[in-house]
Amino acid sequence: MKVVMAQKILRANEQVARENRERLKHLPTVNLISSPGAGKTTLLERTIQALRGEVNVGVIEGDIYTTRDAERIAGQGAAVVQVNTAGLCHLDANMVGRALDQLDLAGLDLLFIENVGNLVCPAEFDLGEDYKVALLSVAEGGDKPVKYPLVFRESQAVVINKSDLLAYTDFDINKVQEEIRTINPDILIFVTSAATGEGTEGWYAWLREIVRKKRSATG
Numbered sequence: 001m002k003v004v005m006a007q008k009i010l011r012a013n014e015q016v017a018r019e020n021r022e023r024l025k026h027l028p029t030v031n032l033i034s035s036p037g038a039g040k041t042t043l044l045e046r047t048i049q050a051l052r053g054e055v056n057v058g059v060i061e062g063d064i065y066t067t068r069d070a071e072r073i074a075g076q077g078a079a080v081v082q083v084n085t086a087g088l089c090h091l092d093a094n095m096v097g098r099a100l101d102q103l104d105l106a107g108l109d110l111l112f113i114e115n116v117g118n119l120v121c122p123a124e125f126d127l128g129e130d131y132k133v134a135l136l137s138v139a140e141g142g143d144k145p146v147k148y149p150l151v152f153r154e155s156q157a158v159v160i161n162k163s164d165l166l167a168y169t170d171f172d173i174n175k176v177q178e179e180i181r182t183i184n185p186d187i188l189i190f191v192t193s194a195a196t197g198e199g200t201e202g203w204y205a206w207l208r209e210i211v212r213k214k215r216s217a218t219g
Ligand SMILES: Nc1nc2c(ncn2[C@@H]2O[C@H](COP(=O)(O)OP(=O)(O)OP(=O)(O)O)[C@@H](O)[C@H]2O)c(=O)[nH]1
Pocket: 034, 035, 036, 037, 038, 039, 040, 041, 042, 043, 069, 116, 117, 118, 161, 162, 163, 164, 165, 192, 193, 194, 195, 196
């Protein structure tokens, strides 16, 4: 019974995700997924600053409660819509659809969806995005990709964040990258510090590239 219910929920989600994808056909959209505190909002703040005047960024902020992350994004002057899931551990396509109603999509060049901090549930729900990006912070321990492989399998890119803490942890950056590539050989890997800005240029270059690609594909 439980399994049948879960399948129904996922099927209903897929239908709405298709509708979202249609609405987003001109707007590159990135769904950011990580454990709580890996640095999603900090990386977004820095990204908005770095691309200011060049790429107009909008953000859908998913949180269980509070508007704190949305306030941080609004502080950077970007368009933001907060979604509170009221206890649920992930965003679903319906929540994103309602958030899209509140954004001026035609005025944006790039849309981020910051998912609820959770490395497991968000990976199962298509929101209508073009790319899933997993964030993994050095402080969490290097075994996380192997222990929670789904999000790394589903993502087109992974950001290994908090590189400034490498010297203080037992995180083996080469081994972790190898293990991520075992799970997903095609995945792009960026190693960044959202705190210092180290390594973020490659991330911005990829974002510029996905904006350019979708523009030339959809006119
Ligand atoms: N040292 C260091 N700290 C970082 C870095 N990125 C983020 N932080 C810190 O990590 C903490 C959590 O960062 P957030 O950006 O709020 O993380 P988040 O993934 O958005 O968290 P949730 O939305 O709660 O899931 C904050 O205190 C940040 O200042 C980094 O690259 N290096």
